[in-house]
Structures are given as structure tokens and as C-alpha cells.
Amino acid sequence: MALxxxxxxxxxxxxxxxxxxxxxxxxxxxxxxNDVIVILSAxxxxxxxxxxxxxxxxxxxxxxxxxxxxxxxxxxxxxLMAMTLQAMGYKARSMLGYQAEILTDSRYSKARILDIGAExxxxxxxEGHIVIVAGFQGVDASGDITTLGRxxxxxxxxxxxxxxxxxxxxxxxxVDGIYTADPNICGKARKLSRIxxxxxxxxxxxxxxxxxxxxxxxAKKYDVPLHVxxxxxxxxxxxxxxxxxxxxxxVVSGVTHSKNEARITLRKVPDMPGIASRILEPVAKxxxxxxxxxxxxxxxxxxxxxxxxxxxxxxxxxxxxxKIAEEIGAAEVLGDENIAKISVIxxxxxxxxxxxxxxxxxxxxENINILLISTSEIRISCVIEEKYTELAxxxxxxxxxLDSA
Amino acid sequence: MALxxxxxxxxxxxxxxxxxxxxxxxxxxxxxxNDVIVILSAxxxxxxxxxxxxxxxxxxxxxxxxxxxxxxxxxxxxxLMAMTLQAMGYKARSMLGYQAEILTDSRYSKARILDIGAExxxxxxxEGHIVIVAGFQGVDASGDITTLGRxxxxxxxxxxxxxxxxxxxxxxxxVDGIYTADPNICGKARKLSRIxxxxxxxxxxxxxxxxxxxxxxxAKKYDVPLHVxxxxxxxxxxxxxxxxxxxxxxVVSGVTHSKNEARITLRKVPDMPGIASRILEPVAKxxxxxxxxxxxxxxxxxxxxxxxxxxxxxxxxxxxxxKIAEEIGAAEVLGDENIAKISVIxxxxxxxxxxxxxxxxxxxxENINILLISTSEIRISCVIEEKYTELAxxxxxxxxxLDSA
Numbered sequence: 001m002a003l004x005x006x007x008x009x010x011x012x013x014x015x016x017x018x019x020x021x022x023x024x025x026x027x028x029x030x031x032x033x034n035d036v037i038v039i040l041s042a043x044x045x046x047x048x049x050x051x052x053x054x055x056x057x058x059x060x061x062x063x064x065x066x067x068x069x070x071x072x073x074x075x076x077x078x079x080l081m082a083m084t085l086q087a088m089g090y091k092a093r094s095m096l097g098y099q100a101e102i103l104t105d106s107r108y109s110k111a112r113i114l115d116i117g118a119e120x121x122x123x124x125x126x127e128g129h130i131v132i133v134a135g136f137q138g139v140d141a142s143g144d145i146t147t148l149g150r151x152x153x154x155x156x157x158x159x160x161x162x163x164x165x166x167x168x169x170x171x172x173x174x175v176d177g178i179y180t181a182d183p184n185i186c187g188k189a190r191k192l193s194r195i196x197x198x199x200x201x202x203x204x205x206x207x208x209x210x211x212x213x214x215x216x217x218x219a220k221k222y223d224v225p226l227h228v229x230x231x232x233x234x235x236x237x238x239x240x241x242x243x244x245x246x247x248x249x250x251v252v253s254g255v256t257h258s259k260n261e262a263r264i265t266l267r268k269v270p271d272m273p274g275i276a277s278r279i280l281e282p283v284a285k286x287x288x289x290x291x292x293x294x295x296x297x298x299x300x301x302x303x304x305x306x307x308x309x310x311x312x313x314x315x316x317x318x319x320x321x322x323k324i325a326e327e328i329g330a331a332e333v334l335g336d337e338n339i340a341k342i343s344v345i346x347x348x349x350x351x352x353x354x355x356x357x358x359x360x361x362x363x364x365x366e367n368i369n370i371l372l373i374s375t376s377e378i379r380i381s382c383v384i385e386e387k388y389t390e391l392a393x394x395x396x397x398x399x400x401x402l403d404s405a
Numbered sequence: 406m407a408l409x410x411x412x413x414x415x416x417x418x419x420x421x422x423x424x425x426x427x428x429x430x431x432x433x434x435x436x437x438x439n440d441v442i443v444i445l446s447a448x449x450x451x452x453x454x455x456x457x458x459x460x461x462x463x464x465x466x467x468x469x470x471x472x473x474x475x476x477x478x479x480x481x482x483x484x485l486m487a488m489t490l491q492a493m494g495y496k497a498r499s500m501l502g503y504q505a506e507i508l509t510d511s512r513y514s515k516a517r518i519l520d521i522g523a524e525x526x527x528x529x530x531x532e533g534h535i536v537i538v539a540g541f542q543g544v545d546a547s548g549d550i551t552t553l554g555r556x557x558x559x560x561x562x563x564x565x566x567x568x569x570x571x572x573x574x575x576x577x578x579x580v581d582g583i584y585t586a587d588p589n590i591c592g593k594a595r596k597l598s599r600i601x602x603x604x605x606x607x608x609x610x611x612x613x614x615x616x617x618x619x620x621x622x623x624a625k626k627y628d629v630p631l632h633v634x635x636x637x638x639x640x641x642x643x644x645x646x647x648x649x650x651x652x653x654x655x656v657v658s659g660v661t662h663s664k665n666e667a668r669i670t671l672r673k674v675p676d677m678p679g680i681a682s683r684i685l686e687p688v689a690k691x692x693x694x695x696x697x698x699x700x701x702x703x704x705x706x707x708x709x710x711x712x713x714x715x716x717x718x719x720x721x722x723x724x725x726x727x728k729i730a731e732e733i734g735a736a737e738v739l740g741d742e743n744i745a746k747i748s749v750i751x752x753x754x755x756x757x758x759x760x761x762x763x764x765x766x767x768x769x770x771e772n773i774n775i776l777l778i779s780t781s782e783i784r785i786s787c788v789i790e791e792k793y794t795e796l797a798x799x800x801x802x803x804x805x806x807l808d809s810a
Contacts, residue, residue, distance in 0.1 A: 016461045050481075056421045057485055058492035065491070068484035068499050072477040076455075079474035080462055086470070087463035094473050098503065099548050143504050 002167040003035045003125070007135065007157035010044035011174040012231035013077045022172075022231060023084040026130060030090060035125050037164065039135040039157040040081060042073025063108035067137070067147045071097065074134035074153070081132045092130040095121065097137035097145065102156065104138035104146045111138055111146035112214075113155065116163035125164075133160060151212030158215045162222035169219065170227045171211060177228050177237030178203065178210060180402040181255045185390045188403035192253060193236070196243040199253050200226075202345045202379045216240065243347050251355060252346040252400035257389050259340045261291060262314040263371065264307055264321055268331030271303040278328060279305055282320050288313040292341075292374045292383065306372060308383065311337060339371060340389040343381040344396055356380050362399040368392055407572040408440045408530070412540065412562035415449035416579040417636035418482045427577075427636060428489040431535060435495060440530050442569065444540040444562040445486060447478025468513035472542070472552045476502065479539035479558070486537045497535040500526065502542035502550065507561065509543035509551045516543055516551035517619075518560065521568035530569075538565060556617030563620045567627035574629050576616060577636035582643030583608065583615060585807040586660045590795045593808035597658060598641070601648040604658050605631075607750045607784045621645065648752050656760060657751040657805035662798050664745045664791060666696060667719040668776065669712055669726055673736030676708040683733060684710055687725050693718040697746075697779045697788065711777060713788065716742055744776060745794040748786040749801055761785050767804040773797055 006026065013019050030036050050069050054061040061069075078094035085092035101117030124131050135153025138146045148155050154171060161169035178200065181189040195203075197220035204213040210228060219226050219240065229237025247253075269275060280290055293307045309317045314335055321333045342363075349355050359380050363370060368391065372383035384392055397403055411431065418424050435441050455474050459466040466474075483499035490497035506522030529536050540558025543551045553560050559576060566574035583605065586594040600608075602625035609618040615633060624631050624645065634642025652658075674680060685695055698712040714722045719740055726738045747768075754760050764785055768775060773796065777788035789797055802808060 016458065019462070053421065054485065054488055057424070058488045061488040062491045065484040065487045065499055068480060068487075068501070072480045075473060075477045075480070079470040080459065082470045082473075083459055083463050083466040086467045094470055096473070096550075145501075 001033050001035065003037070003164060004029055005037045005039065005157055005161040005164070005166040005169040006172060007039040007153055007170065008041065008172045008231055009153065009174065010041040010046070012172050013040055013081070014044045016080065019077070019080055019084055023081060023088060025172075025231065026081075026085065027088055027090060030130055036130045037121065037125070037160060037166070038081065038130065038132045039153055039160060040074060040077040040132060041135050041153040042070075042077055046073045046076070064144060067108045067111075067145050070147050071134070071137045071145045074136050078132045078134045085130055085132075090130055091128050092132060093124050094132045094134070095124075096134045098139035098143065100133050100160070102133075102138035102159065104140055104148070106140040106142070106144065106146065108144075108146055110149040111140070113138060113148070113159045113218075116159055118160075118163040121160070121164060148214075149212070151215070154212040154215035155218055158218040158222070158224050158226070161224045162218060166224065168227055169224050170229060171215075172229060172231035173210060174230065174232065175210060176230045176233070176235060178240070178254070180253065181393050181397050182257065185257075186255070186393050186397050188394075188397060190402065190404040192238050194239045194241060194247065195253055196247055196347050197240060198243065198378055199247075199345050199347055200240045202343065202376065203254060203256055211240075248348050248351055250346060251348040251352045252344045252402065253348070254345050255393050255396045255400070255402065256343050256345065257340055257393050259386060259389065260311055261308045261339060261341055261383075262311045263336040263339050263383065264309060264314070264317055265334040265336075266305045266321060266325055266330045266332075267334065268302045269305050270329055271301055275303075275328065276305060279321070279324055280307065282324060283307075283309065283317050286316060286320060288317050292372050292381070294372050308339070308341075308372070338386040339383050340386045340392075341381050341383050342389065342392045342396065343379050344400060345379045347378050349378050349380075358399060359396060362395050363392060366391055366395050368395075406438050406440065408442070408569060409434055410442045410444065410562055410566040410569070410571040410574045411577060412444040412558055412575065413446065413577045413636055414558065414579065415446040415451070417577050418445055418486070419449045421485065424482070424485055424489055428486060428493060430577075430636065431486075431490065432493055432495060435535055441535045442526065442530070442565055442571070443486065443535065443537045444558055444565060445479060445482040445537060446540050446558040447475075447482060451478045451481070469549060472513045472516075472550050475552050476539070476542045476550045479541050483537045483539045490535055490537075495535055496533050497537060498529050499537045499539070500529075501539045503544035503548065505538050505565070507538075507543035507564070509545055509553070511545040511547070511549065511551065513549075513551055515554040516545065518543060518553070518564045518623075521564055523565075523568040526565070526569060553619075554617070556620070559617040559620035560623055563623040563627070563629050563631070566629045567623060571629065573632055574624065575632045575634060576620075577634060578615060579635065579637065580615060580633075581635045581638070581640060582633050583645070583659070585658065586798050586802050587662065590662075591660070591798050591802050593799075593802060595807065595809045597643050599644045599646060599652065600658060601652055601752050602645060603648065603783055604750050604752055605645045607748065607781065608659060608661055616645075653753050653756055655751060656753040656757045657749045657807065658753075659750050660798050660801045660805070660807065661748045661750065662745055662794050664794065665716055666713045666744060666746055666788070667716045668741040668744050668788065669714060669719070669722055670739040670741075671710045671726060671730055671735045671737075672739065673707045674710050675734055676706050680708070680733065681710060684726070684729055685712065687729060688712075688714065688722050691721060691725060693722050697777050697786070699777050713744075713746075713777070743791040744788050745791045745797075746786050746788050747794065747797045747801065748784050749805060750784045752783050754783050754785075763804060764801060767800050768797060771796055771800050
């Protein structure tokens with residue numbers, strides 16, 4: 001008898017009919033002799049509806065109250081799911097964030113889980129209940145409702161699985177698993193049967209959109225095996241697990257792309273100590289996260305500094321830099337939205353050389369100019385012109401022998 | 406500086422526009438130098454929508470889970486209201502049932518308030534916040550969400566007012582106050598400026614629909630003055646207060662009617678000790694509440710027994726009585742849905758005689774047959790044929806000199 005944690009996303013519980021389907025899946029897991037804890041998201045679209053309702057009331061609604069409002073979404077799905085399972089003859093019980101004692105800090109709208117008081121869930125499981133926990137929400141030390149940010153239910157699921165030492169954490173979503181590339185733009189993309197936490201972390205942060213990045217960090221830290229799979233069929237998905245020797249034999253596991261960034265360049269900046277911090281600190285202080293940073297020396301005392309920011313923050317960041325450029329005497333500030341970041345990812349890179357040069361050569365052979373480069377131990381990313389995104393992904397996918405037969 | 410509790414019903418917070426209007430009213434009360442605690446219902450229609458959603462899932466949804474589901478309604482309005490007030494520049498904070506420590510028993514869907522831990526509300530008030538409390542919901546000793554039944558937000562408001570020793574509890578609704586009769590059927594009905602708790606209790610239980618009966622019991626017990634008024638205008642409504650000498654000068658304060666009951670008669674029942682309990686106990690055990698009971702002796706050893714039950718329970722009660730009639734050898738069981746209960750109510754009855762005979766004479770003069778009679782210290786009720794309802798109300802309203810000029 002295993003303890004299985006299952007998380008179902010918003011599409012999987014989008015209406016009462018789908019809730020019934022998911023209940024059937026939960027019931028089969030239970031019937032197979034397992035203890036089951038289920039984490040649910042809000043019905044798809046509901047969170048956006050609530051945000052739009054609040055938007056009618058205030059331009060920047062108070063974050064504490066926003067979390068109170070948003071938490072109703074998961075409260076609705078967990079109660080409906082518990083009712084459904086009960087109507088099918090199962091013992092089931094819903095648990096909200098405060099009831100499951102999902103203790104977080106007080107950073108409303110992006111709280112972090114500090115601890116989970118698993119006692120109540122444990123005793124419900126011991127009594128034979130299927131426990132249905134509201135994802136995405138927690139409670140802070142004063143008893144206020146917090147939420148964990150977009151995709152936070154994944155983190156709820158992993159945290160619950162970690163706290164209860166679950167045998168497996170299944171993440172049910174509307175895709176079959178993790179692919180070697182986005183199947184929408186790369187027809188030869190293949191589903192991966194296994195991937196390491198580190199690779200998944202790189203993929204999540206680069207736009208694979210399947211798992212909240214924090215949930216993967218959590219899973220890695222607490223050694224929770226994740227199974228990412230579809231709630232609409234019975235196929236095995238992708239296991240996200242610790243790295244093993246087999247994985248290292250594959251040089252590159254996947255190619256990802258992101259169109260969510262924009263580039264800012266300050267030209268002819270006087271090159272003096274502390275200049276990079278002078279340029280970047282005000283952006284960070286405005287709450288804008290800077291990703292890649294490149295400094296090119298042009299002349300002996302002049303440099304160009306280029307960095308990327310999330311596309312929605314471009315206008316705000318440009319405004320900040322215009323002022324700074326004037327203060328420090330830079331020649332001009334350029335903004336560019338039409339860029340994409342293409343990455344190749346694989347733990348095999350640790351033991352294989354030549355990945356970067358192969359990537360550059362592949363892009364060059366397609367006449368794709370590389371604007372920026374950044375690397376990690378298991379990832380190489382190139383910023384290119386946005387219009388080449390699809391071509392670049394497909395070329396790299398072939399070059400690194402990821403294409404399906 | 407007074408402490409004012411204001412409760413707004415579902416129609417008053419029916420959409421974001423109305424929420425804004427109500428926020429304006431709350432703000433004016435605050436600007437006048439008062440501390441303000443607000444209790445809100447769910448947006449009108451939302452509770453019914455949630456019930457219908459649960460109905461798609463299970464014929465008899467689990468009551469614990471139903472309360473989790475229904476509690477989302479008030480959670481939505483309190484967060485939206487707090488955001489609205491904050492956007493207007495006021496300090497405001499929402500409190501859910503468990504946060505306001507509205508401790509109840511565990512009778513889901515009809516829980517009773519046991520205690521209110523007012524400390525958190527008190528400290529928020531001391532910090533200058535307007536506190537917005539979710540009505541209708543509480544929390545039991547295990548931390549589970551409970552709800553207080555239809556109209557439960559009234560009781561939430563009175564209980565909070567009692568716990569915090571508020572100077573006044575204002576119940577904002579979609580009617581102007583308490584009327585001498587239902588204005589929809591009695592054009593000459595007048596709004597009462599004052600009414601006693603006891604009269605209000607009789608009115609509430611007889612169909613006046615304005616206040617949950619339990620809220621009035623609470624207000625009487627803890628000496629909370631209630632002000633029932635409209636949220637759509639600025640007029641004074643009706644004060645519900647302790648009886649005073651002036652009230653006793655008026656013999657009858659109001660005439661009420663209810664079409665919500667049905668009558669069951671068992672004919673030719675053998676008259677022996679314990680027979681009434683034999684007939685009525687199984688009905689009570691089925692959870693059906695019996696209101697009026699009349700036993701008429703027909704022959705030396707035969708009796709007719711008549712009682713009333715809520716109309717929706719008639720079929721179930723008849724089924725039970727058919728069996729009993731057979732067992733005890735009664736001649737037949739008759740059911741009648743086409744009845745109405747008409748009542749005249751007034752604390753003045755305590756010191757005035759002749760009210761009953763005047764009521765009977767008035768009905769007789771209109772050729773209205775009285776089917777059943779019951780009385781309390783301050784009320785006389787007659788069951789009549791339903792078709793005479795409006796005529797009876799108007800005739801009694803005139804006879805007891807309640808008509809507006």
C-alpha cells in the first residue's frame with residue numbers, strides 16, 4: 001500500500017463533468033489499495049475572472065484581500081470533489097490551506113511555504129479518507145490567507161508529498177508530459193520518459209510552462225519523485241527524478257524557447273568601476289528582474305551594456321535607463337522586444353564537451369545571428385531575433401539527435 | 406464615538422456597482438466619527454447558484470462540504486468590499502468566520518453560534534480599521550467551516566454586535582423596515598417605527614421574511630438594539646427594541662400571513678391514551694416540524710386529529726400517516742395544501758381583552774371559515790382557506806385600526 005499524492009490543474013477540474021472524470025481516476029487509485037491525497041487548482045478561468053472582478057474595483061487591489069478572494073477558487077473545487085467522491089461511496093474530506101496547516105510567510109500573492117502541519121491529514125488518512133487539499137493557498141502566522149503565485153498548486157502538491165513522505169507525487173495536467181521541445185512548433189518533439197530535477201528546473205524557467213519552478217526545487221530538496229502526466233488519458237507521462245548515470249549518456253535532453261523577454265542596450269557608456277551596478281540597481285529596485293547581462297568593451301574607455309528584462313517590464317525599465325543614460329553620459333538607450341531565447345538543456349553536458357560550439361554552428365548554418373549568450377552547467381542559451389524562433393528550435397532539435405523516428 | 410455594526414444583505418452587494426454604493430455608506434458612517442464593523446452576505450443569487458452546482462454532483466451533497474462551498478460566497482464579498490474601501494483611502498480588513506473566531510457547534514448547514522472571540526476584531530478596530538466580517542459562516546471546534554442557515558448573516562451581525570457591545574446593529578436590506586402587513590397584498594400597510602423583540606419574533610416565524618428569527622432571539626437576549634432599514638435610501642427604518650409602556654397602548658402591531666403550511670387530518674381515530682404521540686412522533690423523527698395540533702372529540706370513543714406541517718414536507722408526512730392510520734385503525738387520512746395561516750400580533754394583547762373575538766368576528770363578517778386556531782400571549786393565529794388570504798389580511802388590518810390615513 002503506497003501513499004500517492006495527485007495534483008489536478010484547472011483544465012482537469014474545469015466543470016462538474018470533468019470533476020466527475022477526475023473523481024473516477026482518484027477512485028481507481030484508491031481501489032488499487034493506495035492511500036490518496038489530492039491537491040486541486042481552481043477551475044480554469046476562475047482565477048482570471050476573480051482578478052478581473054477585483055480590477056473593476058481598484059487599480060491595484062490590496063494583496064491581502066486579493067488572496068482572500070482568489071482562495072475561493074480552490075475552496076470551490078475541493079468541496080465539489082469531496083462531494084463527488086462521497087456520492088460515489090468513498091470517504092472523502094476537503095481541507096483548505098489553513099486546515100491543512102500549510103504555513104507560509106506573509107508575502108501575499110507570492111507566499112512561500114515554511115512548514116506543513118501534516119497531523120490532521122495523517123489522521124484523516126488513517127481513518128480511511130481520501131483527503132482533498134486546496135492547492136495554491138496557505139495561511140500565515142496570523143491566520144491570514146496567502147496564495148503561492150501562478151502554478152502554486154504544484155508546489156502545494158510537492159510540499160504535501162514531502163511532509164507526508166509520499167511514495168509518489170503525480171502532477172496531472174493538460175499535456176502528456178515533458179517534451180524535448182514544444183510540439184506546437186517542433187513536429188518531431190518526443191515525450192521524455194525521465195528527466196532530472198536540474199534539467200526540469202532549467203526547462204521550467206525557460207518557458208516549458210508545465211510545472212511551477214518552485215515545486216521542482218521543493219521536489220529536488222525533499223527527494224519527491226514527480227510524475228507529470230495527462231488527466232485526459234491513461235498514458236505514462238514523464239518522471240522527474242534525481243539524476244542517474246543513464247541520463248548522462250544523453251548530451252542534450254531538450255530545446256526550449258521563450259519569447260517573454262526584451263533587450264535593453266546602453267551604448268557608449270563610460271567604462272568605470274561600479275558602472276554596471278549604477279545601471280542595473282535602479283531596475284532591480286523597481287522590482288524588475290534582469291536575466292542576462294553582457295558588457296562589451298568597444299573603445300578603450302567606452303563600453304556597451306546589454307541586459308534582458310521580462311517583456312511587460314520593458315517600458316518601465318526603458319524609462320529608468322533614459323534617466324541614467326543622461327546622468328552617466330551614455331550615448332543612447334535601445335530597447336528591442338523582437339527577441340527570443342533559445343536554450344539547449346542536458347545534464348550530459350557536464351561530461352561532454354563541444355555542445356556550445358555545435359549549437360553556435362547549427363544556428364550559423366541557418367544564418368541565425370546570435371545576439372547574446374549565457375550558460376549554466378547544464379544549459380546554453382542564445383538570444384536571437386524572434387522571427388527565427390521556430391527555425392532555431394527545429395534545427396537544434398535535429399542537430400542534437402532529439403527528433404522522433 | 407459609537408461602535409456601529411452594519412449588516413448588508415445579498416441584494417445590497419449584488420454587483421461591484423452596488424458594493425461601491427454600500428462602501429460609500431460605510432465610509433459616511435466612519436467619517437461621522439464612528440467605529441464600524443460590517444457583516445456581509447453573499448451576492449444575491451450566488452448561494453443558489455452554488456447549491457445548484459452541488460446538485461449536479463450529488464442528490465444530497467455532504468453537509469460539511471456544502472458549507473465549505475457556500476462559504477465562498479461571503480468570502481468573495483468581504484474581500485471585494487475591503488478592496489473597495491481601501492481604494493477609497495480607508496483602512497479596511499476582511500475577516501472570515503474562522504478568523505473572526507465565530508465559534509459554532511458542528512451542525513453543518515444550520516450551526517449555532519457558541520461564542521465569538523472578539524479580540525482580533527477589537528485590536529483591528531483599535532488600529533483604526535473598518536472590519537468587514539463574512540456573515541453566515543463560522544468555524545467549529547475542529548476548525549471546520551460551518552454555516553448558520555438561510556438568513557444566518559443577520560445572526561452573525563447581532564452576535565458580533567453583542568460580543569463587542571456595539572451601540573447599534575443596523576440591518577440593511579431591500580425593504581424599508583417592518584410593516585404592519587405585507588405591502589404587496591395590503592395597500593394600507595404602514596412602516597412601524599418601533600417594534601418589540603417579542604413581536605418581531607412572532608412576525609419572523611410567521612413569514613415576514615425580513616430577519617432570521619435566531620438573530621432576534623440573540624438581540625433580545627444580549628440587549629442589542631436592531632435598526633432594520635433599506636440600503637437603497639437614507640430613510641429611517643424600524644427599530645427592534647425591548648418592549649416599553651408606549652407599545653402596550655397599541656393592541657395589535659401587525660397582521661401576518663403564511664402560505665407555507667399544509668394540513669393533515671386523521672379521521673375517526675380510536676381515542677386512547679398516548680394516541681397523539683403515536684401519530685406525531687414518527688413525523689418528528691422524520692425531521693418534519695409540526696406546528697399547530699388540534700384534537701376534536703367526535704364520538705365517545707373516536708376523535709379527529711389535525712396538525713400542520715411545512716408544505717414541502719406534506720407528501721412525506723402523508724406517507725407516514727397512511728401507515729399509522731392502518732395500524733391504529735383510523736378511518737382515513739386527509740391532506741390539504743390550500744390553507745393559509747393569518748395572525749394578529751401585539752404586545753398590547755397582554756393587557757387588552759377581546760382581541761380574539763374581534764378577529765373571529767371580522768373573519769366571519771367576510772364569510773371566511775376558520776379551520777384551526779392557535780394562540781400565544783401576544784399572537785392569535787387562524788388557519789383559513791388559502792384563497793381568502795388577501796381578503797383576511799386587509800379586513801383584519803382595517804378592523805384593528807392599522808390602516809394608513
